Amino acid sequence: MATINKSAVQEMVTILSNKRVGAYHQILLNVGDIVKNCRPGNFVAISVGGDTSKMILRRAFAISRVSESSQYGGTMELIVAPHGSGSKWLCSQAEGTEIDVVAPLGTAFGIPTEPISALLIGGGYGSAPLFGLADVLKSRGCKVDMLLGASVGSKIYAPMEGKRSVNSLKIYTEDGSMGETGRVTENLLDIVRDRNIDVIYSCGPMAMLSAITALVADLEVIHQCAVEESMACGIGICMTCVLPVRNEDGSTSMLRSCIDGPVMDGSTVRWDLVGEVPEGTA
Amino acid sequence: MATINKSAVQEMVTILSNKRVGAYHQILLNVGDIVKNCRPGNFVAISVGGDTSKMILRRAFAISRVSESSQYGGTMELIVAPHGSGSKWLCSQAEGTEIDVVAPLGTAFGIPTEPISALLIGGGYGSAPLFGLADVLKSRGCKVDMLLGASVGSKIYAPMEGKRSVNSLKIYTEDGSMGETGRVTENLLDIVRDRNIDVIYSCGPMAMLSAITALVADLEVIHQCAVEESMACGIGICMTCVLPVRNEDGSTSMLRSCIDGPVMDGSTVRWDLVGEVPEGTA
């Protein structure tokens, strides 16, 4: 019956491990059959604070990668930044704790049917879903280059095994503590041209996504970005997470980034109107 | 400077052990020097639910017993019934967890200077502070008899080592699953007369305290009871925990059971007016 949230389920799942990795926590969950429906770009929504919590809303996290072959059945990995009280609570949960998840949610990165050249750009924990995506692209014969950026080196998430799935990896930090000094957008145009990039996949802060969109506006390249808006429900029922998106007829709609996103076509997002309301009627 | 809550402090203390005992949890806390000021009858107020809790008020628990000689420095024992979400949370906390306590609070049982005959009456977890009290009375040469009652046997708290400090112990349960069938008030008058009881110390449900007061109203016996009213603050600042108490001049005052109690002289409490408001002005 359902046409939206089609394969989403709500389940209690167990934390298999919780490790600090730089500024983040790498959290591995035993999610069983849920993995079957997870695609790179999808996210999970997690209840935080336990039974007596004053936090009534779920927190959204990108699915970093899933695996069906592990000894535990299906596992799912999250990369969580301890930001406010909810994510800090999650980061402090021990192995063996049961947590309440709804997954998978949202749109996924489009996977090309031909072996294209892809550039994956991640900002901060935004790199999390890109390694799983790289695996899939690689398996389809794509060329996969990756740019990662963050303010400081500890906020670059680039696991060893992940690096294996990419042809090249370039790291930027604003303070120069890792890789080159600067931002991922620094030499973006050159890279896109030199490497004949067909598709850019990006995930990270909204300002980064917007900057990438602006830089490549005049190129032929496709830009699929995973946006991040405050979400109250994650399943399309509250209308809090909307973004202004240009329709084919030139008008603008406020689309829900939880069900029409998080992965969107960057060129259709009206970045200039984020936080404002389009003129005229919807 | 302080004249009220005189030796109370707020501190983070560690749970040394947490064991199920019948229907209750016996929780041992490492409280350091706090024990020096704890007297039988005092209580502690504990924050529940952790940092992200929707429960904003502390929960009150009688201090069951304290010990200065243990390997950990001062320890304090609580007997906690998993009742609602706060007490259940406390009962589910593991060894090693730090909890936030304010202690000691409230009045203590009056300790006679002469070796009198005392009858200690406990209902349910109300027996908790009576064993510590029995120790003290014993050390002053008093004769200590004890009556414990509860609805069912699993709600009788009567630890082995505790039994050693009493001359006699009689148990009543309403369903007859332990000891005699009935209530602690069953043969109370006979016991008081036969054993020449000078002072009754009681702790348990308000209905029990009220029934005891009524039964002994015409006797010479003193009745010190530890009352239990809903408390928002436990330190005398909110006025939620009041009980109608008869003043010497015959008028009635609404006294705070957290600072003028929990131990009160049963004969001064106007049990008939609990839950009502006295006529006339205060």
Add this chain to the structure above:
Amino acid sequence: MTLPVDMSTTLGNAWFPTPIFTASGCASSGKELAQFFPLNQVGAIVTKSVMSKPRHGRPTPRMAETPSGMLNSIGLQGPGIDAFLANDVPWLLEQKARVIVSIAGETVEEYSTLARKLRSVSGISAVEVNISCPNVENRGMVFACDPESSRRVIDGVRKTIGGELPIIAKLSPDVTDLPAIARGVVDAGADGLALINTVLGMVINIDSMKPHLGGKTGGLSGPAIKPVAVRAIYQVHAALPKVPILGMGGVASGRDALELILAGASGVSVGTASFGNPKALIDIQNELRDLLAARGFATMQQAIGYAHRDEA
């Protein structure tokens, strides 16, 4: 095992198999929840308030979490009544869900226009009139905050819609005298009352040091406001014992639903709780049934307003 409880309820002449409904604006138009439970298993789907024209709503951020609650400032984003009636209502009826359509307007006239369009739609169970909207003809004062405006809206809807469809007037708690507003809309023809809409609130972002929401103020919902909802329902049920109330505000468990019913609610809408638990309605409904059974109620309706039983 618990005894079977007859969970059915009525609001005006509309019958529902259970008293647990979605809350307007907290279930969109139903499709999104259908993955989590069959929509026909709950009392009714109350759809997001719809206006006569499509609408973008307010700028983001549109939400802020608060202790045991949240603020929202959606600004009634929606497709407009025509698209809504063409797409959403038929789909819901196909699912055999019972449908309560919530309407909102900026003028008394707009409400009447909306009512006229609903009049010809068959299959819907009731109309909820959300009058917690700024009245553009009266300095933006919320209709529900002014007895006269409230009354005029309901009067217009009643006259336009005819006598068939039950009209439920949804009131705001942000008023000095709620029973007076309630009495006014009942006199004007409301068959029932929906209590309560959100409580006006604000969060200031201490980093930007400005109001956090794009719309500055927002509506507070969730468990934080449950005591306000219970009070409002109790007060209004005491004043108007014969008028059915659809209660809402912070219901997140069967215990909460029971509280509202004992206070006087004939039905209970579940809003914010669905954000934290997509199956909240089903869980609440099951827990409520057990609680009623444990208390010896053979029918849910016996529990409505039961907390008033010893009143003078």
Add this chain to the structure above:
Amino acid sequence: MTLPVDMSTTLGNAWFPTPIFTASGCASSGKELAQFFPLNQVGAIVTKSVMSKPRHGRPTPRMAETPSGMLNSIGLQGPGIDAFLANDVPWLLEQKARVIVSIAGETVEEYSTLARKLRSVSGISAVEVNISCPNVENRGMVFACDPESSRRVIDGVRKTIGGELPIIAKLSPDVTDLPAIARGVVDAGADGLALINTVLGMVINIDSMKPHLGGKTGGLSGPAIKPVAVRAIYQVHAALPKVPILGMGGVASGRDALELILAGASGVSVGTASFGNPKALIDIQNELRDLLAARGFATMQQAIGYAHRDEA
């Protein structure tokens, strides 16, 4: 290390070294908290509202915990103004605490009587007039819910007390138009406003299936109502930018206090938070100082109403 911040504030002609005060009814008359911190280290002790006669208050149960909040129904139990002035005020002044005396009455006349008694007391910093009390001369309607009654109370107090002592009128949020009530009491002579008193609520005990509180309804306080407090303060500061506001409602951290200050509060009362944490005032004060320093404020007063800086 953070830079020193000048934390001082004023309400009318009264000066306070810090903006963190107790809230009336949440610190009794101070003695009980003195074990936890020296009372002179906070801005002021606002004492429990006192009436002209001793009073028993309402029956128990007087409280119910709610999600992130609590209801209370104390009913202004207290010793009466004479005993209070004889025993409590001198003790507080001995501690070098700054004292704001809160008064409450059942008639306009009772407020004036109380003001007359205060007039002769030296050493107190201000009087807070709690007008969230039922007016026995007007069908028990709460003074603060009626513009005319509110105004008359403050007018009476102003005339009786003379021009010296700052008068802070404490308002209820349970009204349709808070700025209008605020304007009325300021016109009548209030030097400042205290916002907000508790929000009217109810809890039904699902075991007894009756209202849980002895007084049936109670006042909702604690973090649950903070968004309502911020909104109220923001609204009133926007309407009356020159009138100092003593803000309160759910403040439990320095961040919360900062939110109220940014919204427009010149001082912040901490109520319910002290029940959970007897040292709450000190913790909040320290955290607030650090937050102000981190944001580059040299004085707390620069932050007052800062969230309004881009308003038209």
